[in-house]
Amino acid sequence: MSVVAPDTDPADPAPRLRSGSVRLRTAAAVLALIAVLLVVLAIAVDVALGARLRAQIEDRLRDRAAATASLVGTVDDADLADRLSAQGLAVRIDGASGDSVVAGPSPDQLRNGPPGGPGPGGPPSERGQSTSTSASAVRVVASDVSGDDDLVTLRSSLSDGSTLTLTASAVGVEDTLVQVRWVMSVASAGVLLLSAGAIVLVVRVTLRPLERVSQVARSIGAGERGRRLRPTRPDTEIGRVAAALDDMLDDVVGAEHAARDAEVRLRAFLSDAAHELRTPVAGIRAAADTLVRSDLDGPEREMLAAHVAREASRASRLVDDLLLMARVDRGLDLSPTVVALRRLVTAETARAQLVHPDLRLEESTPDAAVTARVDVDRFAQVLSNLVENAARATKGRGQVRLELQSEGDEAVIAVQDDGPGVPEGDRLRIFERLVRLDASRSAGGAGLGLPIARGIARAHGGDVRCEPSAVGARFVVTVPFVKTTPGSHADG
Known part of the structure; x- marks a missing residue:
């Protein structure tokens, strides 16, 4: 009794393509x-x-x-x-x-x-x-x-x-x-033999484009990533197969380039993170060695202890930011509620005024309630990162304006400062990790505040972007607007 081979391998649950000869x-x-x-x-x-x-x-x-x-x-x-x-x-x-x-x-x-x-x-x-x-x-x-x-x-x-x-x-x-039957039988046998030869030739010529498809696929697998089939008639059967293969190759090559770029960015990120952590760790180590080896007393000992605490806090903030950036990449666990954004803007203005007493803060909110479904703590961190970025850019003594408004189906919060601004060529690059501009704009930041703010905003279905501004820099946060009915309740 013959046994028919199954179409699937028990070790491989994916169905296998029947690859019998098309010619035969x-x-x-x-x-x-x-x-x-x-x-x-x-x-x-x-x-x-x-x-x-x-x-x-x-x-x-x-x-x-x-x-x-x-x-x-x-x-x-x-x-x-x-x-x-x-x-x-x-x-x-x-x-x-x-x-x-x-x-x-x-x-x-x-x-x-x-x-x-x-x-x-x-x-x-x-x-x-x-x-x-x-x-x-x-x-x-x-x-x-x-x-x-x-x-x-x-x-x-x-x-x-x-x-x-x-x-x-x-x-x-x-x-x-x-007699006629014998003639028909002999003639039919001759017709079948001639037809077999003619069909083999015709099928060979007809399937020649498939041979070219296999040749191109092998050459691409050998390293010629730029080769494509480019069918002259993509509406035919072979044309559709060739066009689909070209699209697949474009996707594969694009994914390969993206993977290489991601690997390069990961290496750069690890290098920058190690560089950022090396500075506070080196300061902590030097101060600790001095405290251990020297018999210091009085103000000098207190100064070194304060330096250790300050550098440890700096390293801790950097580690926290790196962990938060990793959570953003993996996907944040949000607890969204419908909230009036005016409350978040007012709370951030009050917080920034306490932290930066010399900073001139202004707040502009409409009379009508602008509500959105957000995680209050996470969205407050977005506003905090943008305000801190503006404070660093203005050395803590400039003017920062927070504006809240609704545009169509989006709630918009703009953070405007009167600092040196962001060059047009850097308005996208500043949202990359550990990217800092010149000293006038970065003022000691680690380069993670803006990427974290954009990641949190996008997790809410919105975005953060840097828009052109005549004076200073203007960062805009968008989030989907939630319309509330008179009987509904919005937190805040």
Whole structure:
């Protein structure tokens, strides 16, 4: 008993592509179709030709019956029967008075083949003998054709009351059909052989583009990433396959470039993070060594202890920012609620005024409530990072303005400062990790505040962007606006 191999490997749950030869499948399918058509054609020819040959025999018998009817009364029945039997027919004439005349071969003899005289395909009947008889000429009143595969019998009732029975052999019909069948079989075999050769050539030429597809795929796998198929007609079957392969290759190459860029950015990020951590760690180590090795007392010891605490706090903030950036990349767990953003803006203004007493803070909020579904603590961190960025840019003594408004389906919060601003070419780069501009803009920041703010905003379905401004820098936070009904409640 044969075992059919499964389409899937137990170790690999993904279905496997049936990769049988397209050439063999196509050739076999076309040859099978041609064979079926040839069989149908042979059956149709056999049936049609057999019916036509038997119809010719029946026409011949009717012709003989008509000729006989014209001779009744002028020739006696025996002579008439002899004339008909001479043409290879079995003749029986039953007179109206009950006498019968039989002539010619018997039906059994006709089944074994026609006699030596003219067969069913012999010359036509002697119509010339139907002389111009008088009005007393007898005519055929009715006729009936019957028989089997080997015989054809015609019974005709004449107008004088007699009955004429003519029987002809149909063995020659079957012989002719056998010969035709042999001819059709040999011809069909020849057609199939020629078709097989022609189909192989045609399929080979037709599938040549697929060979080019495989060649291009192998060359791309070998390192030629820029090669493409670029089909001239993408609306055809092979064109669609080639276009799909080109699209897939573009995606694969794009993913490869993205992976390489991500790897480069990761290495740069690790290098920058190590550099940022090395400075406070080095300061902590130096101060700790001095405290351990030197016998210090009084103000100097307190100064070193304060330096250790300050650098440790700086390193701790950097580590916290790095961990938060990793959480943003992985996906933050938010607890959003519908809140009036005016409360968050007012709270951030008050906090920044306490931390930076010399900073001139302004707040602009509309009278109508602007609500959004946000995580209050996370979204407050976005505003805090933007305000701290503005404070560093203005050295803690500039002017910072917070504006709240709604634009269409978005709630917009803008943080505007009067610092040195951000060059146009750096408005996208400043949102990359550990990227800092010149000292006038960064003022000691680690370069993680803006990426964290954008990551949190995007986790809420919004964004943070740096827009052009005539004075200083302008950062805009957007978040989907939530319309509240008069009966609904918004926190704050």
